[in-house]
Amino acid sequence: MKKRALSALLCLALCFALAGQAAAAEGGVSFTVNGTPLAEDVRSYAEDGTTYVSYGAILFALYPDATAVWANGRAEVAAEGLTMYLKPGAKYIEANGRCLYVPGGVRSEDGVILVPVRTLCQALGAEAVWDSATNTVNITAASGPIVSGDSYYDAEDLDLLSRLIYAESGNQPLEGKIAVGNVVLNRVASPLFPNTVADVIYQPNQFAPAGSGHLSRTPNAESVVAAKLCLDGANTAGNALYFVNPVTSPGSWASRNRPYVATIGAHAFYA
Incomplete structure (x- = not known):
């Protein structure tokens, strides 16, 4: 990956x-x-x-x-x-x-x-x-x-990343969906996290949908597009490794301990 x-x-x-x-x-x-x-x-x-x-x-x-x-x-x-x-x-x-x-x-x-x-x-x-x-x-x-996409994308990575993007940001603009995917891929590339998409997403206590069963939901079309864009190098979140909704999670650990990167839609992103 x-x-x-x-x-x-x-x-x-x-x-x-x-x-x-x-x-x-x-x-x-x-x-x-x-x-x-x-x-x-x-x-x-x-x-x-x-x-x-x-x-x-x-x-x-x-x-x-x-x-x-x-x-x-x-x-x-x-x-x-x-x-x-x-x-x-x-x-x-x-x-x-x-x-x-x-x-x-x-x-x-x-x-x-x-x-x-x-x-x-x-x-x-x-x-x-x-x-x-x-x-x-x-x-x-x-x-x-x-x-072709069939040759270039890893089918399992694409499917799982699409599902995570949909579960976390299915109602967000495309830039916000891409940013959520960027966080996953930034973690894959970071020595601080596991080095596969699946292991990053299913790492305990990281992404709530991974433990709630919400990843079983079929992603909408734009979430699949966002995952493809991420896998093809699109980036709207820079080097962000975390994201939170500041309305539902005020005073989060990331907001208190990590450098702020950007706010895109409903999510704030931190490196």
């Missing part, structure tokens, strides 16, 4: 480092795919350190035989080895059963869907390099689309 979580974080960090994005946005960004400049203009802009790009031109340059249709309120993409869904307003892209975090949400402007370049590259199995001298994003095909 440690290696898998670390791999996800490294993938996000290495997939695309877009230095100087604000300056690039002012001067206009160009794109190449496998060394060939894209013939058509690609809509893009930088916001809070993230470059959004219209996905279509890059998709079809990498996968000429791809299809993209609008159905069920989202763009549904199919290509060899790839199934991808992009829903405006959603805070993630779904690709081959994986969920990739988009904190600012998938955008739609004048009927054009825009997503963060590095997230799109991860889904499409591409590598991207920013050339600051020419304001160009150079995108190169790698070994194929993103590995």
Whole structure:
């Protein structure tokens, strides 16, 4: 589990480092795919350190035989080895059963869907390099689309993490669900706690649902999405190892003894 979580974080960090994005946005960004400049203009802009790009031109340059249709309120993409869904307003892209975090949400402007370049590259199995001298994003095909969720996620970890997230934060916003999952995975990675998802969750006197039978409840869809996002490296809780509801647990041990990290929804998180 440690290696898998670390791999996800490294993938996000290495997939695309877009230095100087604000300056690039002012001067206009160009794109190449496998060394060939894209013939058509690609809509893009930088916001809070993230470059959004219209996905279509890059998709079809990498996968000429791809299809993209609008159905069920989202763009549904199919290509060899790839199934991808992009829903405006959603805070993630779904690709081959994986969920990739988009904190600012998938955008739609004048009927054009825009997503963060590095997230799109991860889904499409591409590598991207920013050339600051020419304001160009150079995108190169790698070994194929993103590995499927069935292969990437440990099924037992995903199921148990989804159930814990649902039991602890099923009524919380997506960011809060992710944060609860982060606490579990942070503990897995910490020498202070057991080193598997199951052992962390079932450690005595840690997570109330583990002892109350509430983990038997089927998680809702967003709790499963949150678990996938966590396993793919999404993090909203930093290095938090504890969380409490300050309304139902005022003066908790964590609030008195551990560094405060953030409050997300109904929960306060501590490292």
